[in-house]
Amino acid sequence: MIIIHATFHINPEKKGMFLEEIQPLIATSREENGNISYRLQKDIENENVFTMVEIWEDMQAVASHNSSEHFTSFVTKAKGFLTAPLDVKAFDGQPLKS
Template identity: 65%
Template sequence: MIIIHAVIHIDLTKQQSFLEEIETLIHASRQESGNISYNLYKDTEREHTFTMVEVWQDAAAVASHNTSEHFTSFAAKASTFLVAPLDIKAFDGYLLKS
């Protein structure tokens, strides 16, 4: 399982546009084969910061997502919303059996 955290710092004046655009990305990404979850969270302390938490079945699912039309379309528009580079971290998740 691959878990991705993408911290997104946006221009406050463009927050509504950002939320509208990312809604399309979230909906389409959740429909992808290999997607376990895809959720956006708003930081409670920083008004302009969001974190996308993605969980994928494997690296192949992530690679497919990264070349999907909905992802590349959003990525092409992302710079109009951002005030800082994305901070992306990927984790290899596994479950421990008790």
């Protein structure tokens, strides 16, 4: 299982546009093969910081997502909303067994 945290620092003047533009990405990504979860979280300490928390079955699913039209199109648009470089961290995770 691959877990990705992509943190967006958004220009406050463009936050509404960012939130509108990211909705189709979320909806389409959730339908992709290999997607387990795709959720946008708002930072409770900074109203202009959002983190996309993605969970994928494997690296093949991530690679397919990263080359999809809806993803590449959004990445191009996202640059116009950001006040800092996109911060992406990926983790190899497995559920804990109790």
